[in-house]
Amino acid sequence: AQTVTQSQPEMSVQEAETVTLSCTYDTSESDYYLFWYKQPPSRQMILVIRQEAYKQQNATENRFSVNFQKAAKSFSLKISDSQLGDAAMYFCAYRSPRRDDKIIFGKGTRLHILP
Amino acid sequence: DSGVTQTPKHLITATGQRVTLRCSPRSGDLSVYWYQQSLDQGLQFLIQYYNGEERAKGNILERFSAQQFPDLHSELNLSSLELGDSALYFCASSVLSTDNEQFFGPGTRLTVL
Numbered sequence: 169a170q171t172v173t174q175s176q177p178e179m180s181v182q183e184a185e186t187v188t189l190s191c192t193y194d195t196s197e198s199d200y201y202l203f204w205y206k207q208p209p210s211r212q213m214i215l216v217i218r219q220e221a222y223k224q225q226n227a228t229e230n231r232f233s234v235n236f237q238k239a240a241k242s243f244s245l246k247i248s249d250s251q252l253g254d255a256a257m258y259f260c261a262y263r264s265p266r267r268d269d270k271i272i273f274g275k276g277t278r279l280h281i282l283p
Numbered sequence: 284d285s286g287v288t289q290t291p292k293h294l295i296t297a298t299g300q301r302v303t304l305r306c307s308p309r310s311g312d313l314s315v316y317w318y319q320q321s322l323d324q325g326l327q328f329l330i331q332y333y334n335g336e337e338r339a340k341g342n343i344l345e346r347f348s349a350q351q352f353p354d355l356h357s358e359l360n361l362s363s364l365e366l367g368d369s370a371l372y373f374c375a376s377s378v379l380s381t382d383n384e385q386f387f388g389p390g391t392r393l394t395v396l
Contacts, residue, residue, distance in 0.1 A: 172325075211371060212285075213326075213387035259325055270316070270341055271385065273325035 170195045172262050174274035181250045182282050188235075189245045189277045191260030202236070203261040203271070204245045208253075216258070219243065247279075255281045286310065287388035289374050295394045301362040304391045308355055308376030314338070315357040316385055317349055320371040332357055333379075364395045 171194045181187035193202070204216040219227045219236050226234050231248045247254055260274040286309035296302055308315050314333045318326040328341035332351035343349075346364075351357040361368060371392050375385035 211390050211392075213373060213375075213390075215384060218384070270328035270331065270339055271326075272328070275325045 170197075170200075170262055170264065170272050172260050172272050172274035174258075174260050174277050176277045177275075178278045178280065180280040180282055181247075183250055183252060185250055186246060186248045187250055187279065189247075189258050189260075189279065191243045191245070191274060193241050193243065193260070193262050195241070195262065195264075197264055197266075199265050201263045201265065202234075202243045203263070204232070204234070204243075205259045205261060205273075206254075206256045207259065207276070208256040213259075217245065250281050252281050252283065255279060285386040285388065287312075287374060287376050287386050289372075289388040289391050291391060292389065293392045293394070295396065296364060297396055298364055298366060300364050300395075301360065302364065302393065304359040304361070304372050304374075304393070306357045306359070306374030306376075306388060308357070308374075309386055312376035312378050312386070313355065314377045314379060315351055315355070316375040316377075317343075317357070317359050318373040318375065320373060320390070321367075322370070326373060329359070361393070366395050369393055369395045 173192045200221045202219045206214045206216045217229045233246045235244045257276045259276045262272045288307045290305045316331045317329040320326045329343040331339040349359045371390045373390045374388045377385045
């Protein structure tokens with residue numbers, strides 16, 4: 169069964185600095201999808217970025233980028249120029265391309281932004 | 284705003300009771316997913332419906348059931364409630380059952396006293 173592990177329960181970063189959140193996953197499949205979701209205090213789940221495993225190029229969305237290392241089964245999220253609004257829980261998630269498969273979430277990393 | 288609506292926003296009830304959570308997917312989305320998020324935990328997948336039919340089942344207790352109606356809204360029924368059922372329940376939707384992006388509703392916070 170697939171698993172997603174986030175080894176950092178909490179992290180802090182100074183405003184305007186860069187921070188990297190770690191995620192590792194375990195799967196026997198060669199094709200899959202990976203996601204980072206943000207959950208601010210409002211509890212809304214917001215998709216930050218996604219990566220298709222068959223794509224070698226790392227995904228980027230404005231200040232958010234990923235470092236996808238397929239062989240190492242690692243999928244880290246880098247947030248550049250951190251802003252106060254980035255404070256939230258961040259969840260790494262995995263989905264198989266098989267039909268009707270669910271998203272598997274890690275336990276999350278709580279990110280604090282220090283002014 | 285994702286376009287997915289969930290009611291009620293908050294629900295407080297007692298042990299042994301039964302509640303129904305409602306979800307309306309985004310316009311045009313046929314697939315609905317239910318997730319449970321216990322305190323400061325990741326989301327656990329409960330169940331998925333596609334166009335009225337059950338498509339996938341996760342760690343859903345026998346005391347829980349769901350359905351998707353012809354107008355595509357979905358309801359999650361929780362019965363014989365226990366203290367441990369207190370959680371945030373999310374509904375998500377997507378156009379197809381194989382879509383990679385699921386759009387999440389704001390959640391229903393259930394408190395069982």
